[in-house]
Amino acid sequence: MHPRWNEGRAEAEAALGGDPLTCDAITADFRILQRRKGHRYSLDDLATAAEAVRATGGNTVPRYLDLGCGIGSALLMVSWRLKPTTIVGIEALDVSATLARYNLRLNALQARLVEGDHREVTAAWTDPPFDLITGTPPYLPVGTALASPDPQRAAARLELRGGIEDYLASADRVLAPEGTVVACAGGGDADRVEAGAKAASLHIHRRLDVIPRPDAKGPLFSVWTLKRSRCGAVDHQSLLVRGADGRQTLEARAMRDTFGLPD
Secondary structure (H helix, E strand, O other), rough: OOHHHHHHHHHHHHHHHOOOOOEEEEOOEEEEEEOOOOOOOOOOHHHHHHHHHOOOOOOOOOOEEEEEEOOHHHHHHHHHHHHHOOOEEOOOHHHHHHHHHHHHHHOOOOOEEEEHHHHHHHHOOOOOOOEEEEEOOOOOOOOOOOEEEEEEEEHHHHHOOOHHHHHHHHHHHHHEEEEEEEEEEEEEHHHHHHHHHOOOEEEEEEEEEOOOOOOOOOOOEEEEEEEEEOOOOEEEEEEEOOOOOOOHHHHHHHHHOOOOOOO
């Protein structure tokens, strides 16, 4: 590991009061600092970033925004692959924003991090709109599950600052006319996505159901691609992560290949 990462990790740990961090690969040559016992980047970040790359055909986009960017997981992957001219992340939680700032700096990624609730930030936005917007919101409404005593874990699981409907509303406020929104939602939340899209005047173009294993009762989550323009039939696909033998499927490995990650 490059010495700057060892130094950066030590500095970030000190900024977080000594909270232990790990330094992990997130693309072929980007790394990410994460709390060892906090929220860590996961499959929904990877699948959302991969679908964003697919939606753009792998072509550079001028302006890219990640709503509720957390520690920068999806933002780093999308930016590494698409190399947008302007990159912006919005994050409200202090600990996650602190880590995101270190992750952007240590990867030498020129990006702007806005601290605040995405619902309020987008409502007051005055800059030009975005060509691509991603979001990986939590899936559980407040009151449907116990909140973790760890604020970062709680925010990643419970809709403390809104669910998929709020993310789509925020995206609508700052989306370019020909722009694309890619966001994930719980596997059983199709009705919520459809209602949120209608309220935001967005149209669903693609739905990818991510199924963890063959015996799963349904998708773990789904990644949705939306635009302002109407389309015909929605491209509804599914992706099986692991086969009956427990090994990653070719499709799951292809997502990792998008970002130069080994199996």
